Amino acid sequence: MTIASTDNWLQVAAAAQATLSPEIVEALARARADEHPDSHLISILHLVQGRFGFLSADRLDAVAQLLGMPTAAVTGVATFYHFFRLLPLGKYRISVCLGTACYVKGASEIADRLRQELGVDFGETSGDGLFTLEGARCLGTCGLAPVVMVGDEVHAKMTPDQIPAMLESYRRKP
Ligand code: FES
Structure with missing residues (x-):
């Protein structure tokens, strides 16, 4: 049947x-x-x-x-397939660049700090629904490495200790 x-x-x-x-x-x-x-x-x-x-x-x-x-x-x-998403996107997509230029300047430590602060892994959305964390190959701004993009805003020469304040600035946005 x-x-x-x-x-x-x-x-x-x-x-x-x-x-x-x-x-x-x-x-x-x-x-x-x-x-x-x-x-x-x-x-x-x-x-x-x-x-x-x-x-x-x-x-x-x-x-x-x-x-x-x-x-x-x-x-x-x-x-x-990793390109399919089973959960809704957060209000902000955070793309942490893992390309070579960013990697040699500490991108993996930045990624670790983002995971820790948000309590999520790549492809996941934070519990408050605000942030979806993604990895990127190269964001085309290697001279600003290491780079994190939040939505369409570029955050240049990031350090792990800048991550909490960066996240907080988006949490405070109306
Ligand atoms: S490798 Fe990160 S912007 Fe190019």
Whole structure:
């Protein structure tokens, strides 16, 4: 028995469609018509993340329902690839540069201090929902190394001891 043949399929499909956007529902319908719907899963997940910012459990379930795949399989793909985000972004994205120029000037100590102050690892958002910590390869401002970006603001020649005050300045922003 396929998912589409269950008695409540129309309700299940309607609920799944309401969780997503019309263009994603259309993309899922096209994928479902393909011989291998699962081959479209990653591109569909990119669409969902692009539209909603992250992959919530209810949207992963909706994708699974409309693609005719087990939710566990969809969730497995979403958790396997680091570029998929399962939690919402914080108000501020903190990118700590781990490129060569920054690394030789102490970027790993800065990263450690950020992890410690925020209580998160890379890819995670602080408990207050304010900060999402990310690593970056090179932010293109090597002359200012080591560099941390918060949103679109560059913080140059950072030291670990400057991290608490930097975070506090964003906490105080209206
Ligand atoms: S290596 Fe950090 S800005 Fe280039």
